Amino acid sequence: MRIAIGSDHAGFVYKEPIINYLKKLQMDVIDLGPESAEPTDYPIYARKVAETIRDKHADFGILICGTGEGMSIAANKVKGVIAGIAHSPFTAKAIREHNRANVLCLGSRTNTLEEALGYVEIFLNTEFSDNPRHLHRVQLIEAIEGDKQ
């Protein structure tokens, strides 16, 4: 599985441990930066990861900022991307199972590293539900996307 990952300065501290965790699981990791915790702007990295997913160069994306919120808002502007924030085991599962998220957003100021690693594991091990009502809802989201373009 190919995973694209990015952060801002706030999320940087979680990026390396998450990369190491993914590599232990034999994942192919594409690190899209940043390379240090120097102050930067989360939309830059949200865009890089989201466009990598859109262009099918990775299967899933992971974005880390202080709260996950800014990353999610920015990544969801890219067509084909469904970015969801995990802040509990339940939300880590639900954004895959119900929302078919392909980008996981995490907050370094809202969750511990151990919690964040747990959400990565849950997210990557959860399939999209085969209940047609969830597919119907995702198709309604895609219709909104179509209206915007």
Ligand code: RB5
């Ligand atoms: C950076 O201070 C912070 O605003 C950012 O990491 C993120 O939480 C934005 O949503």
